[in-house]
Amino acid sequence: MSSINYSEKIPNNVNLSEDRTLQRALEQWQPNYLQWWQDMGPEGSTDYDVYLRTAVSVDPEGWAQFGHVKMPDYRWGIFLNPAEAGRKIHFGDHKGEDAWQDVPGEYRANLRRIIVTQGDTEPASVEQQRHLGLTCPSQYDLRNLFQVNVEEGRHLWAMVYLLHKYFGRDGREEGEALLERRSGQQDNPRILQAFNEKTPDWLSFFMFTYFTDRDGKFQLCALAESSFDPLARTTKFMLTEEAHHMFVGESGVSRVIQRTCQVMNELKTDDPARLRAAGVIDLPTIQRYLNFHFSVTIDLFGADESSNAATFYSTGLKGRFEEGKRTDDHQLRGQHYKVLNVVNGQLVEKEVPMLNALNEVLRDDYITDSKGGVGRWNKVIEKAGIPFRLSTPHKAFHRNIGSLSGVKVSPDGRVVHDHEWNQHVESWLPTDEDRAFVASLMGRVVEPGQFANWIAPPMIGINRQPVNFDYIRFS
Ligand SMILES: [Fe+2]
Ligand SMILES: [Fe+2]
Numbered sequence: 001m002s003s004i005n006y007s008e009k010i011p012n013n014v015n016l017s018e019d020r021t022l023q024r025a026l027e028q029w030q031p032n033y034l035q036w037w038q039d040m041g042p043e044g045s046t047d048y049d050v051y052l053r054t055a056v057s058v059d060p061e062g063w064a065q066f067g068h069v070k071m072p073d074y075r076w077g078i079f080l081n082p083a084e085a086g087r088k089i090h091f092g093d094h095k096g097e098d099a100w101q102d103v104p105g106e107y108r109a110n111l112r113r114i115i116v117t118q119g120d121t122e123p124a125s126v127e128q129q130r131h132l133g134l135t136c137p138s139q140y141d142l143r144n145l146f147q148v149n150v151e152e153g154r155h156l157w158a159m160v161y162l163l164h165k166y167f168g169r170d171g172r173e174e175g176e177a178l179l180e181r182r183s184g185q186q187d188n189p190r191i192l193q194a195f196n197e198k199t200p201d202w203l204s205f206f207m208f209t210y211f212t213d214r215d216g217k218f219q220l221c222a223l224a225e226s227s228f229d230p231l232a233r234t235t236k237f238m239l240t241e242e243a244h245h246m247f248v249g250e251s252g253v254s255r256v257i258q259r260t261c262q263v264m265n266e267l268k269t270d271d272p273a274r275l276r277a278a279g280v281i282d283l284p285t286i287q288r289y290l291n292f293h294f295s296v297t298i299d300l301f302g303a304d305e306s307s308n309a310a311t312f313y314s315t316g317l318k319g320r321f322e323e324g325k326r327t328d329d330h331q332l333r334g335q336h337y338k339v340l341n342v343v344n345g346q347l348v349e350k351e352v353p354m355l356n357a358l359n360e361v362l363r364d365d366y367i368t369d370s371k372g373g374v375g376r377w378n379k380v381i382e383k384a385g386i387p388f389r390l391s392t393p394h395k396a397f398h399r400n401i402g403s404l405s406g407v408k409v410s411p412d413g414r415v416v417h418d419h420e421w422n423q424h425v426e427s428w429l430p431t432d433e434d435r436a437f438v439a440s441l442m443g444r445v446v447e448p449g450q451f452a453n454w455i456a457p458p459m460i461g462i463n464r465q466p467v468n469f470d471y472i473r474f475s
Contacts, residue, residue, distance in 0.1 A: 009027055010023070010030065010076075010077055010078065011075045011076075011078070011079075012077050012078040013078070013079050013080060014080055014161070019165075022164055025164050026078075026160070026161065026164055029160060029164070029172075029176075032176065032179055033076070033153075033156070033157070033160075033179060034072060036123065036179040037071070037072060037126075037153065038072070040126065040127045040130060040182070041071065041072075041126055041130060041149065041153070042126075042129070042130055042132075042133045042145070042146060042149055043133060043134060044133065044134065045071055045133055045146065046070065046071070046072055047474075048070065048071070048472050048473065048474055048475065049069065049070060049473040049475070050069060050070070050071055050143060050146045050147075050471070050472050051066060051067070051068050051143055051462065051465070051469070051471045052066070052067070052068075052069055052071075052074065052143075052146065052147055052150060053065070053066050053147060053244075053463070054066075054067070054069070054074065054075055055079050055154070055237075055241070058079050058080070058081055058082065058237055058240075060240075066462075066463045068473060071146060071150060074150045074153070076150070076153055076154050076157050077154070077157065078157060078158065078161045078234075079158075079234075080230065080233040080237060081233045081234075081236040081237045083229065083233065086098075087229060087232075089227040089316050090319075090324060090330060091225065091313065091316065091319050091320075091323050091330035091331065092227070092313055092315060092316035092319075092330070093315065093316065093331070094315070094316045095316075095330055095331060097227075099227050099228075099229040099232070100227055100228050100229060101229055101230070102166065103167070103228060107228075107315055107317060108167070110311065110312065110315070110317055111166075111228055111231070112163070112171070112174065114223070114231075114312065114317060114318060115159050115162050115167075115174075115231065116163070116174050116177075116191070117191055117192070118219060118223065118235075119155075119156055119158075119159030119160065119163070119174075119178050120178060120181060120190055120191045120192070121190070121191075121195050121216065122152045122153070122156040122159065123152065123153070123156050123178060123179070124181075124183045124192075124195035124196075125148075125149075125152050125183075125195065125212070125213075126149045126152050126153060127182060127183035127184075127190075128183050128184075128195065128197070128198065128199040128208070129145060129148070129149060129199050129205060129208075131200075132145055132199065132201075132202060132205055133145060133146070135201070135202065135442035135443065135444055136202070136444055136446065137202055137442075137445055137451055137452035137454070137455045138445050138450060138451045138452065138455075138457070139446050139447075139450075139470070139471045139472050140451075140457075140458060140461065140462070140467060140471055141202070141252070141455075142471070142472055143462065143471035143472055144244075144248045144252075145205065145248075146472075147244065147248075148213075148244070148245050148248060151241045151242075151244070151245070154241070155238050155241070156178060158234045158235075158237070158238055159178070159234075160175045160178065161234070162234060163175050165230070183195055183196055184196045184197070184198065193296070193299065193400070194215075194296045194297055194299065194300050197296060200435065200439065201435070201438045201439050201441075201442050202442060202455075203253075203256060203281060203286070203289055203438050204293070204438075205249075206248070206249050206253045207249065207253065207289050207290060207292075207293035208249065208293060209245050209246060209248045209249030209252070210249025210250050210293075210373060211293040211294055211297040211370060212296075212297045212300070213242060213245040213246050214246055214249075214297070214366065214369065215297050215300045215301070215366065216242055216245075217239065217242050217243075217246065217369075218301075218321055218365065218366045218369070219300075219362075220235040220238050220239050220242060221235075221239065221321045222318045222319055222320060222321060222323075222362060223235040223318055224236045224239065224319075225318070225319025225320070225324070226316070226317055226318060226319065227316035227317065228316075228317065246373075249373075250373045250377075251458060253286070253373075253377060254376065254377055254380055255455045255456040255457070255458060256281055256286065256454065256455050256456075257286065257377055257380050257381060257390075258380050258384075259280055259453075259454060259455050259456040260275065260280045260281055260282065260283060260286070260454075261380065261381055261386055262384070262456070263275060263278050263280045264283075264384070264386060265384060265385070265386075270282075270283075270386070270388070272284060272285065276437055279441060279453045279454055280453065280454050281437075281438060281441070281454055283381070283386075283388045283390070284427070285434050285437070285438070286390065287390055287391075288427070288428065288430045288431075288434060289430055289434075289438075290374070290390060290392070290393075291393045291398065291411055291428055291429055292398070292430055294370065294392050294393060295393060295397055295398035295399060296398075296400075298363050298367065298395060298399070299399060299400050299402075301363035301366065302359040302402070303359060303402040303403075304339040304340070304357065304359060304360045304363075304402040304403055304404070305339060305352055305356045305357060305359075305360075305402075305403070306356060306359050309355070309356065309357075309358040309359045310353070310355035310356050310358065312358075313332070313355060313358050314331075314355060320361060320362065320365075321361075321362055321365040321366075322365075332354045332355050333355070334353075335353070335354035335355075336352065336353060336354055336357075337351070337352060337353075337354045337357035337360060337361060338350065338351055338352075338357075339352055339357050339360050339403070340395070340396055340403070340404060341403050342403070342404070342415060345415050346415060347396055347409070347413065347415060359402075363395070364395075367392065367395060370392060371392055374390055374391065374392055377390055378390055391411075393411035393412075393428075394409060394410070394411060394412060394413030396409040396413060396415075397409050397410065397411050397428075398428075398429065408420075408421040410428070411428055441453075446472070446474070448468045448469065448470050448471075449466075449468025
Protein backbone atom coordinates (compact mmCIF):
# COMPACT_ATOMS: atom_id res chain seq x y z
CA MET A 1 0.00 0.00 0.00
CA SER A 2 1.66 3.19 -1.07
CA SER A 3 1.45 5.88 1.55
CA ILE A 4 1.32 9.53 0.75
CA ASN A 5 4.45 11.49 0.19
CA TYR A 6 4.11 14.67 2.21
CA SER A 7 7.62 15.95 1.61
CA GLU A 8 6.54 17.16 -1.82
CA LYS A 9 4.72 20.31 -2.70
CA ILE A 10 1.80 18.22 -3.92
CA PRO A 11 1.12 15.26 -1.62
CA ASN A 12 0.57 12.16 -3.73
CA ASN A 13 0.79 8.42 -3.93
CA VAL A 14 1.39 8.32 -7.68
CA ASN A 15 5.17 8.84 -7.73
CA LEU A 16 4.70 12.30 -9.07
CA SER A 17 8.37 13.19 -8.66
CA GLU A 18 9.26 10.57 -11.27
CA ASP A 19 7.34 12.45 -13.92
CA ARG A 20 8.94 15.88 -14.00
CA THR A 21 6.80 17.28 -16.80
CA LEU A 22 3.59 16.34 -15.08
CA GLN A 23 4.87 17.55 -11.73
CA ARG A 24 5.79 20.91 -13.24
CA ALA A 25 2.42 21.26 -14.95
CA LEU A 26 0.55 20.54 -11.73
CA GLU A 27 2.83 22.85 -9.76
CA GLN A 28 1.86 25.57 -12.20
CA TRP A 29 -1.80 24.82 -11.73
CA GLN A 30 -1.46 24.80 -7.93
CA PRO A 31 -1.17 28.59 -7.37
CA ASN A 32 -4.14 29.13 -9.69
CA TYR A 33 -6.10 26.65 -7.63
CA LEU A 34 -5.13 28.47 -4.43
CA GLN A 35 -6.15 31.75 -6.00
CA TRP A 36 -9.52 30.22 -6.88
CA TRP A 37 -9.85 29.04 -3.25
CA GLN A 38 -9.10 32.59 -2.03
CA ASP A 39 -11.65 34.07 -4.42
CA MET A 40 -14.41 31.46 -4.30
CA GLY A 41 -13.76 29.27 -1.23
CA PRO A 42 -15.54 29.76 2.11
CA GLU A 43 -15.89 33.44 2.77
CA GLY A 44 -13.82 35.06 5.52
CA SER A 45 -12.33 31.77 6.70
CA THR A 46 -8.66 32.11 5.76
CA ASP A 47 -7.33 32.59 9.30
CA TYR A 48 -9.41 29.96 11.06
CA ASP A 49 -7.78 26.86 12.45
CA VAL A 50 -10.24 24.14 11.50
CA TYR A 51 -10.33 20.61 12.91
CA LEU A 52 -10.11 18.80 9.59
CA ARG A 53 -9.59 15.31 8.36
CA THR A 54 -6.76 15.03 5.86
CA ALA A 55 -6.12 11.95 3.75
CA VAL A 56 -2.76 10.43 4.69
CA SER A 57 -2.99 7.01 3.08
CA VAL A 58 -5.39 4.98 0.98
CA ASP A 59 -5.42 2.20 3.54
CA PRO A 60 -9.10 1.62 4.42
CA GLU A 61 -8.07 1.33 8.08
CA GLY A 62 -6.84 4.75 9.10
CA TRP A 63 -6.61 6.63 5.82
CA ALA A 64 -7.14 9.98 7.45
CA GLN A 65 -5.71 12.06 10.24
CA PHE A 66 -7.43 14.85 12.16
CA GLY A 67 -5.94 18.12 13.31
CA HIS A 68 -6.40 21.88 13.30
CA VAL A 69 -5.24 23.47 10.04
CA LYS A 70 -5.85 26.71 8.22
CA MET A 71 -7.80 25.81 5.11
CA PRO A 72 -5.45 27.42 2.58
CA ASP A 73 -2.74 25.16 4.11
CA TYR A 74 -4.82 22.01 3.66
CA ARG A 75 -2.74 19.35 1.91
CA TRP A 76 -4.76 18.90 -1.25
CA GLY A 77 -3.21 16.09 -3.15
CA ILE A 78 -3.53 13.15 -5.48
CA PHE A 79 -4.52 9.80 -4.08
CA LEU A 80 -5.46 6.74 -6.07
CA ASN A 81 -6.58 3.42 -4.73
CA PRO A 82 -3.94 0.74 -5.29
CA ALA A 83 -3.94 -0.94 -8.69
CA GLU A 84 -5.55 -4.34 -8.84
CA ALA A 85 -3.11 -6.69 -10.57
CA GLY A 86 -4.40 -8.02 -13.89
CA ARG A 87 -7.66 -6.07 -13.70
CA LYS A 88 -9.95 -6.91 -16.61
CA ILE A 89 -12.68 -4.91 -18.27
CA HIS A 90 -15.90 -6.40 -16.95
CA PHE A 91 -18.66 -4.89 -19.08
CA GLY A 92 -19.36 -3.62 -22.58
CA ASP A 93 -17.89 -4.59 -25.92
CA HIS A 94 -14.36 -4.97 -24.51
CA LYS A 95 -15.40 -7.27 -21.68
CA GLY A 96 -12.60 -9.67 -20.79
CA GLU A 97 -9.79 -7.54 -22.20
CA ASP A 98 -7.16 -5.93 -19.95
CA ALA A 99 -8.20 -2.67 -18.32
CA TRP A 100 -6.59 0.36 -19.97
CA GLN A 101 -3.67 2.06 -18.29
CA ASP A 102 -3.78 4.79 -20.92
CA VAL A 103 -6.57 6.47 -22.86
CA PRO A 104 -7.45 4.71 -26.13
CA GLY A 105 -7.34 7.30 -28.93
CA GLU A 106 -10.86 6.56 -30.13
CA TYR A 107 -12.35 7.23 -26.67
CA ARG A 108 -10.29 10.25 -25.83
CA ALA A 109 -12.98 12.87 -26.48
CA ASN A 110 -15.67 11.03 -24.54
CA LEU A 111 -13.41 10.26 -21.59
CA ARG A 112 -12.30 13.86 -21.43
CA ARG A 113 -15.89 15.00 -21.43
CA ILE A 114 -16.82 12.60 -18.62
CA ILE A 115 -13.86 13.70 -16.48
CA VAL A 116 -14.47 17.40 -17.10
CA THR A 117 -18.18 17.10 -16.28
CA GLN A 118 -17.41 15.29 -13.01
CA GLY A 119 -14.58 17.70 -12.21
CA ASP A 120 -16.77 20.74 -12.78
CA THR A 121 -19.23 19.76 -10.05
CA GLU A 122 -16.53 19.77 -7.37
CA PRO A 123 -15.53 23.46 -7.33
CA ALA A 124 -19.14 24.37 -8.22
CA SER A 125 -20.45 23.11 -4.89
CA VAL A 126 -17.75 25.02 -2.99
CA GLU A 127 -18.89 28.17 -4.80
CA GLN A 128 -22.54 27.45 -4.05
CA GLN A 129 -21.73 27.08 -0.35
CA ARG A 130 -19.26 29.89 0.10
CA HIS A 131 -21.45 32.23 2.16
CA LEU A 132 -22.90 29.60 4.47
CA GLY A 133 -20.17 29.91 7.08
CA LEU A 134 -21.48 33.36 7.94
CA THR A 135 -24.74 31.86 9.21
CA CYS A 136 -23.64 28.56 10.73
CA PRO A 137 -25.87 27.03 13.43
CA SER A 138 -22.85 25.83 15.46
CA GLN A 139 -19.10 25.32 15.41
CA TYR A 140 -19.66 21.63 14.83
CA ASP A 141 -21.70 22.37 11.70
CA LEU A 142 -19.26 25.00 10.51
CA ARG A 143 -16.48 22.45 10.73
CA ASN A 144 -18.50 19.95 8.73
CA LEU A 145 -19.19 22.53 6.03
CA PHE A 146 -15.48 23.29 5.75
CA GLN A 147 -14.64 19.57 5.68
CA VAL A 148 -16.99 19.07 2.76
CA ASN A 149 -15.53 22.13 1.01
CA VAL A 150 -11.86 21.09 1.29
CA GLU A 151 -12.71 17.59 0.09
CA GLU A 152 -14.62 18.89 -2.91
CA GLY A 153 -11.47 20.87 -3.61
CA ARG A 154 -9.49 17.65 -3.44
CA HIS A 155 -11.91 15.97 -5.83
CA LEU A 156 -11.15 18.72 -8.29
CA TRP A 157 -7.47 17.86 -7.85
CA ALA A 158 -8.27 14.24 -8.58
CA MET A 159 -9.88 15.08 -11.92
CA VAL A 160 -7.24 17.66 -12.85
CA TYR A 161 -4.53 15.07 -12.25
CA LEU A 162 -6.19 12.78 -14.80
CA LEU A 163 -6.57 15.64 -17.28
CA HIS A 164 -2.92 16.67 -16.95
CA LYS A 165 -1.49 13.21 -16.98
CA TYR A 166 -3.51 11.65 -19.79
CA PHE A 167 -4.82 14.46 -21.98
CA GLY A 168 -1.79 16.60 -22.71
CA ARG A 169 -2.35 20.17 -23.71
CA ASP A 170 -6.13 19.79 -24.01
CA GLY A 171 -6.17 18.45 -20.49
CA ARG A 172 -4.18 21.39 -19.15
CA GLU A 173 -6.58 23.80 -20.84
CA GLU A 174 -9.53 22.00 -19.29
CA GLY A 175 -7.78 22.25 -15.92
CA GLU A 176 -7.67 26.02 -16.26
CA ALA A 177 -11.27 26.23 -17.48
CA LEU A 178 -12.37 24.34 -14.35
CA LEU A 179 -11.05 27.26 -12.30
CA GLU A 180 -12.69 29.85 -14.55
CA ARG A 181 -16.32 28.75 -14.76
CA ARG A 182 -18.44 30.03 -11.86
CA SER A 183 -21.58 28.61 -10.32
CA GLY A 184 -24.59 30.66 -11.36
CA GLN A 185 -22.62 33.06 -13.53
CA GLN A 186 -24.47 33.97 -16.72
CA ASP A 187 -21.65 34.12 -19.22
CA ASN A 188 -19.52 31.27 -17.86
CA PRO A 189 -21.69 28.98 -15.71
CA ARG A 190 -20.92 25.53 -14.35
CA ILE A 191 -21.83 22.70 -16.73
CA LEU A 192 -24.78 21.12 -14.91
CA GLN A 193 -27.82 23.10 -13.84
CA ALA A 194 -28.14 21.82 -10.25
CA PHE A 195 -24.66 23.25 -9.70
CA ASN A 196 -25.79 26.70 -10.77
CA GLU A 197 -28.61 26.84 -8.21
CA LYS A 198 -28.06 28.80 -5.02
CA THR A 199 -27.46 27.08 -1.69
CA PRO A 200 -28.70 30.04 0.31
CA ASP A 201 -29.38 28.55 3.75
CA TRP A 202 -28.44 25.60 5.91
CA LEU A 203 -31.60 23.62 5.25
CA SER A 204 -30.68 23.81 1.56
CA PHE A 205 -27.12 22.81 2.42
CA PHE A 206 -28.25 19.71 4.31
CA MET A 207 -30.68 18.78 1.52
CA PHE A 208 -27.92 19.36 -1.03
CA THR A 209 -25.41 17.17 0.77
CA TYR A 210 -28.03 14.47 1.28
CA PHE A 211 -29.46 14.46 -2.25
CA THR A 212 -26.91 16.05 -4.56
CA ASP A 213 -23.74 14.61 -3.02
CA ARG A 214 -25.54 11.29 -3.36
CA ASP A 215 -25.79 11.92 -7.09
CA GLY A 216 -22.01 12.32 -6.81
CA LYS A 217 -21.81 8.94 -5.15
CA PHE A 218 -23.74 7.26 -7.97
CA GLN A 219 -21.74 8.96 -10.70
CA LEU A 220 -18.49 8.02 -8.95
CA CYS A 221 -19.66 4.44 -8.46
CA ALA A 222 -20.39 4.21 -12.19
CA LEU A 223 -16.96 5.66 -13.01
CA ALA A 224 -15.27 3.36 -10.49
CA GLU A 225 -16.22 0.54 -12.90
CA SER A 226 -14.49 2.24 -15.83
CA SER A 227 -12.16 0.32 -18.12
CA PHE A 228 -9.83 3.32 -17.88
CA ASP A 229 -8.07 2.10 -14.77
CA PRO A 230 -6.70 5.42 -13.43
CA LEU A 231 -10.24 6.83 -13.47
CA ALA A 232 -11.57 3.78 -11.64
CA ARG A 233 -8.85 4.02 -8.99
CA THR A 234 -9.21 7.73 -8.35
CA THR A 235 -13.01 7.64 -8.11
CA LYS A 236 -12.84 4.72 -5.67
CA PHE A 237 -10.81 6.85 -3.31
CA MET A 238 -13.13 9.83 -3.77
CA LEU A 239 -16.02 7.63 -2.63
CA THR A 240 -14.25 7.11 0.70
CA GLU A 241 -14.48 10.85 1.33
CA GLU A 242 -17.97 11.25 -0.13
CA ALA A 243 -19.61 9.16 2.59
CA HIS A 244 -19.06 11.92 5.14
CA HIS A 245 -20.77 14.48 2.90
CA MET A 246 -23.94 12.44 2.79
CA PHE A 247 -23.69 11.89 6.54
CA VAL A 248 -23.62 15.68 7.01
CA GLY A 249 -26.80 15.95 4.96
CA GLU A 250 -28.70 13.07 6.49
CA SER A 251 -27.82 13.92 10.09
CA GLY A 252 -28.36 17.63 9.45
CA VAL A 253 -31.91 17.19 8.17
CA SER A 254 -32.55 14.66 10.91
CA ARG A 255 -31.53 17.17 13.60
CA VAL A 256 -33.75 19.87 12.07
CA ILE A 257 -36.68 17.44 12.17
CA GLN A 258 -35.87 16.38 15.72
CA ARG A 259 -35.91 19.97 16.94
CA THR A 260 -39.16 20.76 15.11
CA CYS A 261 -40.87 17.70 16.59
CA GLN A 262 -39.67 18.64 20.06
CA VAL A 263 -41.25 22.09 19.77
CA MET A 264 -44.42 20.61 18.20
CA ASN A 265 -44.80 18.45 21.30
CA GLU A 266 -43.97 21.26 23.70
CA LEU A 267 -46.53 23.58 22.12
CA LYS A 268 -48.92 20.72 21.25
CA THR A 269 -49.41 22.12 17.77
CA ASP A 270 -48.75 21.38 14.13
CA ASP A 271 -49.70 24.88 13.02
CA PRO A 272 -46.86 26.15 10.82
CA ALA A 273 -47.47 29.74 11.86
CA ARG A 274 -47.10 28.94 15.56
CA LEU A 275 -44.04 26.79 14.93
CA ARG A 276 -42.45 29.49 12.85
CA ALA A 277 -43.17 32.00 15.59
CA ALA A 278 -41.33 29.62 17.92
CA GLY A 279 -38.35 29.71 15.55
CA VAL A 280 -38.39 26.20 14.10
CA ILE A 281 -39.00 24.94 10.56
CA ASP A 282 -42.43 23.32 10.14
CA LEU A 283 -42.51 19.86 8.58
CA PRO A 284 -44.45 20.90 5.42
CA THR A 285 -41.67 23.39 4.63
CA ILE A 286 -39.09 20.62 5.07
CA GLN A 287 -41.15 18.50 2.66
CA ARG A 288 -41.14 21.31 0.07
CA TYR A 289 -37.36 21.67 0.34
CA LEU A 290 -37.07 17.91 -0.06
CA ASN A 291 -39.27 18.02 -3.18
CA PHE A 292 -37.11 20.72 -4.70
CA HIS A 293 -33.72 19.13 -4.04
CA PHE A 294 -34.87 15.65 -5.01
CA SER A 295 -36.32 16.76 -8.34
CA VAL A 296 -33.43 19.02 -9.29
CA THR A 297 -30.97 16.26 -8.41
CA ILE A 298 -32.61 13.45 -10.37
CA ASP A 299 -32.37 15.65 -13.45
CA LEU A 300 -28.59 15.33 -13.11
CA PHE A 301 -28.75 11.75 -14.38
CA GLY A 302 -29.66 13.09 -17.81
CA ALA A 303 -32.23 12.18 -20.44
CA ASP A 304 -34.13 8.94 -19.86
CA GLU A 305 -33.25 7.77 -23.34
CA SER A 306 -29.71 8.57 -24.35
CA SER A 307 -27.49 7.24 -27.07
CA ASN A 308 -24.51 8.76 -25.25
CA ALA A 309 -25.29 6.64 -22.21
CA ALA A 310 -25.33 3.58 -24.47
CA THR A 311 -22.00 4.55 -26.03
CA PHE A 312 -20.35 5.23 -22.67
CA TYR A 313 -21.40 1.81 -21.46
CA SER A 314 -20.70 -0.25 -24.57
CA THR A 315 -17.28 1.30 -25.00
CA GLY A 316 -16.50 0.57 -21.35
CA LEU A 317 -16.10 4.14 -20.14
CA LYS A 318 -18.85 4.17 -17.51
CA GLY A 319 -20.49 1.16 -15.89
CA ARG A 320 -23.65 0.77 -13.86
CA PHE A 321 -23.96 1.16 -10.10
CA GLU A 322 -22.49 -2.03 -8.58
CA GLU A 323 -21.79 -3.47 -12.03
CA GLY A 324 -19.75 -6.26 -10.49
CA LYS A 325 -22.60 -7.47 -8.31
CA ARG A 326 -25.04 -7.88 -11.19
CA THR A 327 -25.62 -11.28 -12.70
CA ASP A 328 -26.59 -10.40 -16.28
CA ASP A 329 -24.26 -10.57 -19.30
CA HIS A 330 -22.81 -7.04 -18.69
CA GLN A 331 -23.37 -6.20 -22.35
CA LEU A 332 -27.15 -5.73 -22.35
CA ARG A 333 -27.72 -6.09 -26.08
CA GLY A 334 -31.32 -6.98 -26.84
CA GLN A 335 -32.43 -6.23 -23.28
CA HIS A 336 -35.11 -3.73 -22.37
CA TYR A 337 -35.96 -1.30 -19.61
CA LYS A 338 -39.06 0.70 -18.78
CA VAL A 339 -38.99 4.48 -18.94
CA LEU A 340 -41.89 6.88 -18.40
CA ASN A 341 -43.55 8.80 -21.19
CA VAL A 342 -46.60 11.00 -21.41
CA VAL A 343 -49.29 9.81 -23.82
CA ASN A 344 -52.66 11.60 -24.02
CA GLY A 345 -52.03 13.31 -20.72
CA GLN A 346 -51.18 10.07 -18.89
CA LEU A 347 -47.87 8.73 -17.62
CA VAL A 348 -47.23 5.44 -19.36
CA GLU A 349 -44.32 3.05 -19.18
CA LYS A 350 -42.54 2.37 -22.41
CA GLU A 351 -40.00 -0.37 -23.08
CA VAL A 352 -36.81 0.86 -24.65
CA PRO A 353 -33.46 -0.81 -25.32
CA MET A 354 -31.70 -1.12 -21.98
CA LEU A 355 -28.49 0.38 -23.35
CA ASN A 356 -30.30 3.59 -24.22
CA ALA A 357 -31.94 3.68 -20.79
CA LEU A 358 -28.81 3.50 -18.65
CA ASN A 359 -29.30 7.03 -17.32
CA GLU A 360 -32.70 5.91 -16.12
CA VAL A 361 -31.25 2.75 -14.60
CA LEU A 362 -28.77 4.82 -12.60
CA ARG A 363 -31.51 7.30 -11.64
CA ASP A 364 -33.73 4.47 -10.37
CA ASP A 365 -30.88 3.03 -8.32
CA TYR A 366 -30.31 6.49 -6.90
CA ILE A 367 -33.98 6.91 -6.02
CA THR A 368 -34.02 3.62 -4.14
CA ASP A 369 -30.92 4.65 -2.19
CA SER A 370 -32.17 8.12 -1.37
CA LYS A 371 -35.44 6.77 0.02
CA GLY A 372 -33.48 5.04 2.78
CA GLY A 373 -32.60 8.24 4.59
CA VAL A 374 -36.11 9.63 4.19
CA GLY A 375 -37.32 6.51 5.99
CA ARG A 376 -34.87 7.20 8.80
CA TRP A 377 -36.09 10.81 9.04
CA ASN A 378 -39.63 9.47 9.39
CA LYS A 379 -38.50 7.31 12.30
CA VAL A 380 -37.55 10.52 14.13
CA ILE A 381 -41.05 11.92 13.54
CA GLU A 382 -42.66 8.62 14.49
CA LYS A 383 -40.65 8.41 17.70
CA ALA A 384 -41.94 11.84 18.63
CA GLY A 385 -45.48 10.49 18.23
CA ILE A 386 -46.34 12.82 15.36
CA PRO A 387 -48.50 11.47 12.50
CA PHE A 388 -46.75 13.44 9.69
CA ARG A 389 -44.54 11.52 7.20
CA LEU A 390 -42.06 12.84 4.66
CA SER A 391 -41.80 11.25 1.22
CA THR A 392 -39.84 11.60 -1.98
CA PRO A 393 -41.98 12.99 -4.79
CA HIS A 394 -42.82 10.94 -7.88
CA LYS A 395 -39.90 10.89 -10.29
CA ALA A 396 -41.92 12.75 -12.93
CA PHE A 397 -42.48 15.69 -10.56
CA HIS A 398 -40.81 19.02 -11.48
CA ARG A 399 -38.50 17.62 -14.12
CA ASN A 400 -36.51 19.69 -16.57
CA ILE A 401 -34.61 17.03 -18.48
CA GLY A 402 -35.77 14.18 -20.67
CA SER A 403 -39.23 13.24 -21.89
CA LEU A 404 -40.83 14.31 -18.61
CA SER A 405 -39.71 17.89 -18.91
CA GLY A 406 -42.51 20.16 -19.93
CA VAL A 407 -45.23 18.01 -18.33
CA LYS A 408 -46.74 19.09 -15.05
CA VAL A 409 -46.94 16.20 -12.59
CA SER A 410 -48.00 16.37 -8.95
CA PRO A 411 -45.73 14.93 -6.21
CA ASP A 412 -48.02 11.89 -6.05
CA GLY A 413 -47.58 11.25 -9.77
CA ARG A 414 -50.70 12.66 -11.45
CA VAL A 415 -50.39 14.62 -14.67
CA VAL A 416 -52.09 17.93 -13.89
CA HIS A 417 -53.24 20.92 -15.91
CA ASP A 418 -51.60 24.28 -15.54
CA HIS A 419 -54.38 25.61 -13.35
CA GLU A 420 -54.09 22.74 -10.89
CA TRP A 421 -50.32 23.11 -10.86
CA ASN A 422 -50.62 26.83 -10.20
CA GLN A 423 -53.16 26.23 -7.47
CA HIS A 424 -50.93 23.80 -5.60
CA VAL A 425 -47.37 24.67 -6.46
CA GLU A 426 -47.01 26.67 -3.26
CA SER A 427 -47.61 23.55 -1.23
CA TRP A 428 -45.30 21.46 -3.43
CA LEU A 429 -42.21 23.61 -3.82
CA PRO A 430 -40.58 26.16 -1.50
CA THR A 431 -42.13 29.60 -1.92
CA ASP A 432 -40.28 32.89 -1.66
CA GLU A 433 -41.93 33.24 1.71
CA ASP A 434 -40.63 29.83 2.86
CA ARG A 435 -37.14 30.76 1.79
CA ALA A 436 -37.37 34.15 3.47
CA PHE A 437 -38.55 32.51 6.68
CA VAL A 438 -35.73 29.94 6.65
CA ALA A 439 -33.28 32.73 5.86
CA SER A 440 -34.59 34.70 8.84
CA LEU A 441 -33.53 31.87 11.16
CA MET A 442 -29.96 31.86 9.90
CA GLY A 443 -27.95 33.63 12.57
CA ARG A 444 -24.36 32.78 13.36
CA VAL A 445 -23.80 30.58 16.40
CA VAL A 446 -20.16 29.81 17.13
CA GLU A 447 -19.78 29.41 20.91
CA PRO A 448 -18.53 25.85 21.55
CA GLY A 449 -21.41 23.52 22.38
CA GLN A 450 -24.10 26.08 21.46
CA PHE A 451 -26.65 25.43 18.73
CA ALA A 452 -29.14 27.58 16.89
CA ASN A 453 -32.70 27.20 18.11
CA TRP A 454 -33.93 25.50 14.91
CA ILE A 455 -31.62 22.48 15.06
CA ALA A 456 -30.89 19.80 17.67
CA PRO A 457 -27.28 19.06 18.69
CA PRO A 458 -25.74 15.89 17.23
CA MET A 459 -25.53 12.73 19.34
CA ILE A 460 -21.75 12.61 19.14
CA GLY A 461 -18.95 14.85 17.90
CA ILE A 462 -16.50 14.37 15.06
CA ASN A 463 -13.73 11.79 15.47
CA ARG A 464 -15.09 10.92 18.93
CA GLN A 465 -14.51 14.46 20.16
CA PRO A 466 -17.12 15.96 22.47
CA VAL A 467 -19.92 17.99 20.90
CA ASN A 468 -18.58 21.15 22.59
CA PHE A 469 -15.03 20.61 21.32
CA ASP A 470 -13.31 23.66 19.81
CA TYR A 471 -13.69 22.51 16.22
CA ILE A 472 -12.74 25.94 15.00
CA ARG A 473 -10.23 28.31 16.54
CA PHE A 474 -11.05 31.79 15.35
CA SER A 475 -8.11 34.08 15.37
FE1 LIG B 1 -16.98 15.52 -4.64
FE1 LIG C 1 -19.28 15.52 -2.00
